[in-house]
Amino acid sequence: MIKKLRRLSWMSMDTKLECEFTFGHCNGTMCLEVFDGDKLLKKYQNDSLETETLVAEISLPTQLKFVVSGKNYNTDTKVDEQGNITADKCVILKNLKLGNIPIGVGLLYSMLSSKDVYFGRNDTITVDFDEDDFILWHLKNQNKFNIG
């Protein structure tokens, strides 16, 4: 009975992706485009953006791309007399979940091609989801639930 029930239904199924972003303001906000491979999932271009959550279905394996643009490096960062940044046009990736499982902070930093969740330059940041099963991806990357 046990063997008969083994199936491979985890192949070729879409996986839920959830990203939470915070937009930093300075002369407006950056433009953010999120791609599943070459497919545009969402484009954010609006000066009233604050915290946004993107929920999408993606097909694994894939490369997730965050394309950030629209920053003028001469004018879009404000610094006080002591050199502290007081305002910056940026995007911060606050949370990333794959298949409802949060990707731990340490792993998140190491996975991003920028090695940082603070996107403060016009850039394309990528994440490789290189398994066809999100469970396998989490396990292979030692990503676990917080069990407190």
Next chain:
Amino acid sequence: MIVIAAVPYVESADIIMAPAYIKAIAAKHGFSSYAIDLNVEVLTLIKSKPNRDRILNFFLTQEIHEDTVNDIRNIINYCANRIAERNPEIIALSLLTFLSQIATRWICAKLRQLCPNARIVIGGPGIKNQISDSNLGFINQLIELKLIDDVIHGDAELSFPEYLRGNYDYPGINNYDWNRVELNSIPTPDYSDYDLSLYERCNIPIIDSRGCVKNCEFCDIIEFWSKYQYRTADVIFAEMLEQIRKYNIRSFEFRSSLVNGNMKEFKKLLKLICDYNEANSEQISWGGYFIIRAANSHTPELMEQIGKSNGCLWVGVESVIPEIRSNMGKPYTNEDLDYHLESSKKYGFKLILLLISGYPHETLEHYETTKQWFKDRTQYIDNILLVSITIASILPGTALERRSKDYNIIQGPYPSVWINQNLKITTKQRLNYFQELQQLVKDLGYNLYDDQKASTFVMDVNGY
């Protein structure tokens, strides 16, 4: 379709009753469902794998070894697929202990992918770390991550049918004020969806009572079921006959805190079983938790009937030190205990002895007395099927926890980590004693229930 599943991991070859029982409850109210014991199926899948222990370690600690990644993935997907293949609209996951929490998280994540439109509800004692625990961290995490939709607290006999009717405000559904059912009206668990050949010990579980007639200070069951409830002997025996007819299995296991809470009904049940055994060549046998009483309550006639009914008594000895027992709320004497040991030999029934090692008031001298007690009772080894020793824990919500301050106990981060400042025996010393006692019991020839997991949860003992 409604699918009800027991989630791994439970280190037991026994039948998990909950899905079959909930299935019967649903059927009583006109709902058809499918019941799965995923625990036994997973244990069967990994039975002969050389990395079995490392795979299981994942379900205990979430530790992932390189050689277990694919196996764990297969298990998670297997469990989710077993449920998803029924195209469920409602998925009810039953957690027998907190050891099912890790598997539940992962399986729910996969279920959300496979069955995005299904409503997922969890229930059972394992939704909290301890039955009377007020920490709802696990439940809150699952809800926050949208891995589940609902939680059923407490017994589900009344709330689950209401849940199926969509009455999500009913007591016990996403709130704690659950209603208790009249036990004599509960349905007979329906194991028709189970593959009973998978179980090493195929004893049919039976609910005979809930709660307890005792008030032991360490026990969290009495905090959960504050009132003792029992089923009558006639009702229990009718269920036994029904299950024999359906499954042709005559060994039963009572799933309760004690079988002999109501002596009148217990004696009546023994008589019914003895009469059956006398009239039939294939006999009934049973096992259940049992409290020791003095010989004037547990007469030689009763002991004889336990033997003739093929009973196996799970005896909560707890401690062999009379004053320790008396303080915890078990005031029987060592003579009473010896009388039961002697009776098991005389009337041919088996005992399973359950002991707590290093109870808060036990001194180093008591440790030695306990060792000597085992040395002095080797003549009963053949009748003692198993000795199970657990490390003394102070469980949340118990009288022992409430009295800890009075006892001058400082508690650590885990229930088994604490120190009685009057005695100054550290957790490390108690752990050493626990291991010594286990070794001694084994060396003396007793069959020890070797619970490797017992020490897994004693982690940071520094300072206690």
